[in-house]
Amino acid sequence: MGRRLLLLGPPGAGKGTQAALVCTAVGIPHISTGVMLRDHVQRGTDLGKAAKAIMDAGDLVSDEIVIAMVEDRLSWDDAACGFLLDGFPRTVAQAEALDALLGGERPLEAVISLEVIEDEVVQRLLDRAAKEGRADDNEETIRNRMAVYRSQTEPLIAYYRNADIVRPVDGMGGIGEIFGRIAAVLSAS
Numbered sequence: 001m002g003r004r005l006l007l008l009g010p011p012g013a014g015k016g017t018q019a020a021l022v023c024t025a026v027g028i029p030h031i032s033t034g035v036m037l038r039d040h041v042q043r044g045t046d047l048g049k050a051a052k053a054i055m056d057a058g059d060l061v062s063d064e065i066v067i068a069m070v071e072d073r074l075s076w077d078d079a080a081c082g083f084l085l086d087g088f089p090r091t092v093a094q095a096e097a098l099d100a101l102l103g104g105e106r107p108l109e110a111v112i113s114l115e116v117i118e119d120e121v122v123q124r125l126l127d128r129a130a131k132e133g134r135a136d137d138n139e140e141t142i143r144n145r146m147a148v149y150r151s152q153t154e155p156l157i158a159y160y161r162n163a164d165i166v167r168p169v170d171g172m173g174g175i176g177e178i179f180g181r182i183a184a185v186l187s188a189s
């Protein structure tokens with residue numbers, strides 16, 4: 001069963017964790033621009049070198065770069081039967097580009113919107129910073145990522161509401177509990 005899904009939510013909402021569970025359950029590839037960009041940084045590619053400072057500050061890498069990355073990834077064979085996008089689109093311009101890429105024949109089916117309490121996710125990110133030492137996880141950067149999310153990414157909920165594909169899911173609770181809610185929403189839509 002091919003499914004074309006998008007997981008939307010603020011930094012720290014647990015998108016990566018839930019995306020991995022959904023992809024295993026549904027049998028679709030997990031397409032995360034954050035993972036792809038961090039891979040470029042790690043490999044020291046030109047793109048990675050250009051993106052690192054932007055990511056460390058919690059700002060957004062240019063639409064042009066991430067759109068080209070996703071366009072390439074969506075052309076792989078494994079994406080023909082569905083995919084789950086995580087961390088893309090993050091701006092209305094990216095969402096418009098995605099619509100154009102998918103075309104009328106295979107539009108997004110569902111946008112799972114993880115709803116969380118901001119203070120709690122900021123705390124989660126601070127805890128992760130202490131454990132993993134990610135450069136984009138200090139408090140100032142985290143606050144900036146939240147502000148960027150609110151101004152640039154949250155408007156996507158209204159964008160996708162027009163297409164009637166937004167599925168809000170309560171993102172507070174245990175990993176299994178949240179996954180159960182997502183699975184229920186997906187089997188109903």
Ligand code: ADP
Nearest residue numbers: 011012033034055058059060061066087088090
């Ligand atoms: P999160 O921890 O919020 O899940 P990601 O792993 O998705 O963050 O992304 C990490 C960083 O990579 C972002 O803060 C941003 O700098 C960059 N990035 C990822 N996806 C995009 C995108 N679609 N557009 C612009 N920048 C992006």
